[in-house]
Amino acid sequence: MVPLLTAEQIRQADAYTIAHEPISSIDLMERAAKAFVNKFVDLYPEPASVLVCCGTGNNGGDGLAIARLLYERGYTDIAVWIVAYSQNKTKDFEVNYQRLLAYPIRSQELQPTDPIPTIAADIVIDALIGSGLNKPLRAPWDSLVKSINQETKIVISVDIPTGMPADGKMNGFEDAIIARDVITFQVPKLSFLFPESGKFLRKFHVVDIGLHQHFTASQDTEFCAITEDDIRSRLKVREAFSHKGTYGHACIVAGSENTMGAALLCAEACLFTGAGLTTVCIPFSGLSALNARLPEVMALERSKLSEVSTGKYKALAIGPGLGTGEEIKGYLSEMLADDLSAAVFDADALNVFAENKNLLALLKEGTILTPHMKEFDRLFGDSDQWWDRVVKARTEAKKRKLIIILKNRYTFIALPDGKIWVNFTGNPAMASGGMGDVLTGVLVGLLAQGYRSEEAAILGVFIHGKAGDLLVKEGMGVIPASLLIKKIPNVIEDFSTIL
Incomplete structure (x- = not known):
């Protein structure tokens, strides 16, 4: 059996892996981004125009690394939105932003009062907010999500669709990215298993990012997957x-x-x-x-x-x-x-x-x-x-x-x-x-x-x-x-x- 972990347990597994592999947090983020890109290329092998929408947390840091790695894989028509609706930027986001500057990838920053631009790209990668969300989206995030959904583009979410909880009750979570595919890290999010998730994602794909196996196997969780x-x-x-x-x-x-x-x-x-x-x-x-x-x-x-x-x-x-x-x-x-x-x-x-x-x-x-x-x-x-x-x-x-x-x-x-x-x-x-x-x-x-x-x-x-x-x-x-x-x-x- 494989334990199916909550979002909090996954965060603990990240921390344990960083401390005991050992590996730096930025290198673990790079490993996750590479795993995402490998699956993305399997799903969409023909290079297309891509917009990567990044928040300023670690999910956004994943998105910045993904944009860079996709460019290296031949997806040269790439643009990045940096959605600065929060003034807080994580350390690993900042590192990946500096790395992105070395590449000819267009980026623009969106402030809370800025109008939401029209999306020209064929594919949108959602790296706005990760699995740490525990309450419904509020303004201006809800307006951004609605705007992206109205564009009816192909959307692929990083780890989880923005606006969707990773586990627990889903009532009240009405505004979330509608993703064709979700490429999620290590194990499925528990919320993916419930029918309410069907309106937010068509299919999810689990990629292994090498979290510490002994730690994840030892977690006390009610849920486990049949293997x-x-x-x-x-x-x-x-x-x-x-x-x-x-x-x-x-x-x-x-x-x-x-x-x-x-x-x-x-x-x-x-x-x-x-x-x-x-x-x-x-x-x-x-x-x-x-x-x-x-x-x-x-x-x-x-x-x-x-x-x-x-x-x-x-x-x-x-x-x-x-x-x-x-x-x-x-x-x-x-x-x-x-x-x-x-x-x-x-x-x-x-x-x-x-x-x-x-x-x-x-x-x-x-x-x-x-x-x-x-x-x-x-x-x-x-x-x-x-x-x-x-x-x-x-x-x-x-x-x-x-x-x-x-x-x-x-x-x-x-x-x-x-x-x-x-x-x-x-x-x-x-x-x-x-x-x-x-x-x-x-x-x-x-x-x-x-x-x-x-x-x-x-x-x-x-x-x-x-x-x-x-x-x-x-x-x-x-x-x-x-x-x-x-x-x-x-x-x-x-x-x-x-x-």
């Missing part, structure tokens, strides 16, 4: 003399007369994730569809639901397409009163819990819940922003000893120990019906194979997203859930192979 190494170290290799009994028996309680598709997708995903045996508990009306599509999957008629909690099954998934009527509520109440196997609850099961909060208290430790935003709010109360929602997920997971998978573009996995693992696989092409049913099938397939709930959650969310990423690489712009299922074995093979 490929986390997946390789957890996935088990299928042994030569194993058999279907080795990989467990999963039971999926899902589907109703009009929503059998959810049950079929969930069962197929479980099958392709590698459960040794899969049974789906469905209404009698769904038997023909199940037998026609998934002959490998066994059926348990809904009238025999009491058999689900007898201990016959190693893992359970309950909810996709199940319905929320009184009969379903009665089923869930009876099941939760028994000592259930490892279980994942999704979709309609969550909606029943939301209407009958007392059922949440019956969930055993290690149970997995997989809500999307609206389901989560119905379960645990409304939140008007994602920061509060994720903090609430952490609180509830810790209090109730549950695993809460809060689905999002970057999905948050809240664990009972208070940690929040963030998944970075997946893409917008997966925004189609049935994807949640597939995820639930992946999770129960992993639980059936003996993975602990925490492991199943981390592995399942990663595998699900990675399968979608493979399809995007193959040219898929929109991915049906049934097609994604077919890629799951490829991901598992890729990450369980011993290198």
Whole structure:
């Protein structure tokens, strides 16, 4: 895992690196500027006219170094704005300003009372204010930001769009640079992971600036990113003399007369994730569809639901397409009163819990819940922003000893120990019906194979997203859930192979 640090922790990492590498602050700034320029050239390889907008702090110092380094890389049509809305100039800004004077790069200083010039350049690099911002922009900064946005130029921000907070609540932060790309240093800013950031940036790119690895790894942070190494170290290799009994028996309680598709997708995903045996508990009306599509999957008629909690099954998934009527509520109440196997609850099961909060208290430790935003709010109360929602997920997971998978573009996995693992696989092409049913099938397939709930959650969310990423690489712009299922074995093979 990689710790995802707050802006304050990143500043501490800067200071620690300067003191213990050792390296001077100006040389660390130069290293960051070089990393930015390398990524910038990858993104925009054809030299174009560039305007670098610099504040007078260290973010502006980065911008001055970037302008100089871009000139050296062949981007000779460069202009610099030095936005002197503050009289304070950092030492490293001053050093980079003196270095810039040795280059034939046009620069002009903007005072608070100066009119904002028209931008002629093709690309604007935003190096106005860095990650230290903790309150909304005020005049004249807000007017400058609005003016730059109105120019509709290609904007690339240095580390973070000006006006956007790096972490914490985002309400009130309405005026911020709208960036096509953000090239950010060392780790993503936490605010990039929340949907509210979508109006300020299209895509972010993380570049390594060599901050002290031991220090960053030792930081006490609630958030961490799932890495490929986390997946390789957890996935088990299928042994030569194993058999279907080795990989467990999963039971999926899902589907109703009009929503059998959810049950079929969930069962197929479980099958392709590698459960040794899969049974789906469905209404009698769904038997023909199940037998026609998934002959490998066994059926348990809904009238025999009491058999689900007898201990016959190693893992359970309950909810996709199940319905929320009184009969379903009665089923869930009876099941939760028994000592259930490892279980994942999704979709309609969550909606029943939301209407009958007392059922949440019956969930055993290690149970997995997989809500999307609206389901989560119905379960645990409304939140008007994602920061509060994720903090609430952490609180509830810790209090109730549950695993809460809060689905999002970057999905948050809240664990009972208070940690929040963030998944970075997946893409917008997966925004189609049935994807949640597939995820639930992946999770129960992993639980059936003996993975602990925490492991199943981390592995399942990663595998699900990675399968979608493979399809995007193959040219898929929109991915049906049934097609994604077919890629799951490829991901598992890729990450369980011993290198």
